[in-house]
């Protein structure tokens with residue numbers, strides 16, 4: 001076994017050397033010579049971010065629970081470390097055994113956001129693995145990618161040997177077992193790819209050909225649409241079906257997560273209380289790709305808490321899901337947990353604000369009144385109907401009134417700019433909501449309310465994503481974004497209301513990556529070659545280099561972002577099946593444009609098609625019928 | 628009457644990869660180890676209660692500490708042996724408790740008692756006669772270093788002569804130095820800073836930070852001139 005030596009001198013010359021040393025509590029130690037499958041699991045961002053990610057802990061733990069597999073970790077080195085590694089010819093290594101990533105059987109990369117893509121190319125390069133899959137040999141690991149952002153794999157298609165679509169808990173064991181047998185029989189890497197096609201969730205880009213039309217697409221100047229995506233071998237399936245965990249209650253859960261030495265971004269125990277989301281917000285990709293809704297029982301959640309707290313010693317825990325409020329046993333769970341663990345802090349993301357949650361939040365914060373958060377997303381009811389966001393103005397204002405009379409003094413509001421059908425009035429509505437909340441504070445009797453109030457309005461830009469009903473929608477141009485932002489900024493004129501906004505060009509790029517096709521891969525390669533990495537970190541984001549790359553590669557933003565896609569258009573990701581049908585998504589898009597909301601999965605099933613893949617979960621439960 | 632308090636002074640080793648774990652991170656590592664071991668600490672009062680745990684002297688990143696000192700206040704009594712065993716059973720690699728003792732009521736914190744720190748400095752294998760070089764270095768009347776200091780809230784670069792802060796410096800063998808350094812709250816000699824000057828002095832500035840520094844002990848200089856480590860201090864106090 002080769003190992004990489006990293007001199008102390010180098011570690012001491014970079015920021016936070018603990019990012020590069022491994023050996024943390026609960027990191028798995030195995031003898032690499034005694035396993036037959038070695039996997040490097042890569043979160044393509046800096047250690048402190050990657051270590052906060054539940055998916056990493058989950059697959060790491062699950063892979064290592066297989067006796068024939070050793071899974072180790074690798075992250076994107078921060079630029080200071082990259083510089084040293086390149087200067088001293090140190091290849092990227094795994095944190096567990098300091099083995100070169102190149103010596104692994106698999107490099108499994110998790111895709112969580114588009115703007116980490118340049119880091120992926122950089123990780124390959126630092127590992128000494130050819131960037132393009134076609135250039136790899138039997139000496140290179142097989143490069144896998146998975147995770148929610150694999151829902152449009154095409155921009156990364158030439159760089160990845162195969163994608164795993166859906167929930168990793170399901171098929172990896174079988175995949176690794178097949179690999180073990182394949183390796184023992186002396187098989188070649190490329191041949192292995194043909195042996196896993198029948199598993200279902202495997203997409204091997206090299207086995208599919210994409211053809212384009214002759215004529216430019218309507219609304220584009222020179223870029224034609226996709227004519228067809230077809231497998232080029234008989235055993236490659238025409239559609240790749242996502243894997244779904246049928247029995248969440250008994251599925252693997254990482255109860256011995258690695259506890260980093262460094263303070264990770266989210267430095268606490270995490271228990272996923274349920275998966276999926278009943279609401280179909282039309283901009284949301286996660287809501288669709290994580291369907292159907294599956295709950296963990298309160299007893300199971302408590303059992304997981306016991307084990308994780310015992311194994312980590314954390315004094316804070318986060319109960320995660322896409323929408324905490326919809327957990328059926330939330331109140332009981334909180335009571336029970338607080339009784340059992342009075343000293344463990346609790347964080348509950350995305351909680352609705354009402355009397356129950358206020359008293360809960362206050363209890364959780366031990367008397368301290370943290371801020372209130374509302375993700376309204378849109379400034380008027382009309383636009384909220386378009387995006388199918390159930391939160392009403394009264395929900396927000398009522399929640400604020402209640403909170404203000406209890407002495408709360410901080411409110412954060414989140415909105416999106418550039419949503420389909422948005423008008424000036426909708427943007428004005430954002431400022432208006434800020435003012436209404438301020439009025440609510442002034443109307444609260446002085447003896448009850450806090451001495452001062454701070455209201456923060458944050459906007460991000462709407463970026464259409466694959467598998468969301470808005471996948472057809474046009475994305476605003478950077479100029480339009482800037483205009484909207486400036487307008488809103490002009491409307492907010494009160495020192496008690498603060499306005500936060502984002503860089504619009506980053507959203508433009510995110511849009512290109514989110515809905516791009518194989519032709520966009522060249523852009524990614526070019527930008528990386530010019531030195532782009534850590535694009536989601538504003539101090540490392542190089543807009544100038546990206547602009548140059550767009551120009552050089554002839555990427556037409558009008559085609560990828562600005563035009564509305566046609567009803568019958570073939571999307572780059574059409575070979576992938578997340579269960580939700582394209583017809584249903586289209587139907588949702590049309591309802592959106594007509595301003596019609598759709599009931600959530602609990603109120604009434606709207607027949608999204610998920611039932612054909614799911615075997616359990618909410619889709620099959622009896623539900624309350626709308627009265 | 629004061630309720631009884633259960634304060635412990637603990638000696639521990641910090642080395643291996645743990646050398647790259649900073650002071651605040653180490654605090655968290657230990658707190659979590661206590662949680663896992665089911666050992667309850669007393670929490671401070673105040674707006675942001677935190678467990679009562681402190682270190683005599685933070686160790687610089689990259690250095691190994693053979694006998695580091697921390698102090699804890701336990702919520703309930705426990706024997707030294709039990710404390711050590713229960714915590715050691717759950718610590719990650721690179722840190723180990725070696726010794727512990729009760730701190731009677733009124734014992735001053737180690738932080739306020741330490742005034743000398745002892746180091747071994749392991750030098751890289753180069754074609755250099757280190758003992759000879761050291762003689763020359765020590766004959767310097769002044770060893771100035773530049774450092775940032777706060778003056779009236781503003782940061783400024785100042786020059787400090789560290790020569791008086793070297794209590795003792797000698798070659799233990801061809802590749803190892805022994806250093807006894809002044810290490811109080813006000814005056815603190817950082818061995819890596821001293822070595823930087825040394826490398827420059829012998830014409831090898833590129834070797835900076837290439838030495839391995841081990842802190843072997845923390846002491847108080849007693850009136851009779853002898854050194855007492857923090858555990859001995861507790862014994863003297865008992866006499």
Ligand code: SF4
Nearest residue numbers: 601605606608610619
């Ligand atoms: S099949 Fe019905 S209940 Fe299931 S996810 Fe789709 S809309 Fe919701």
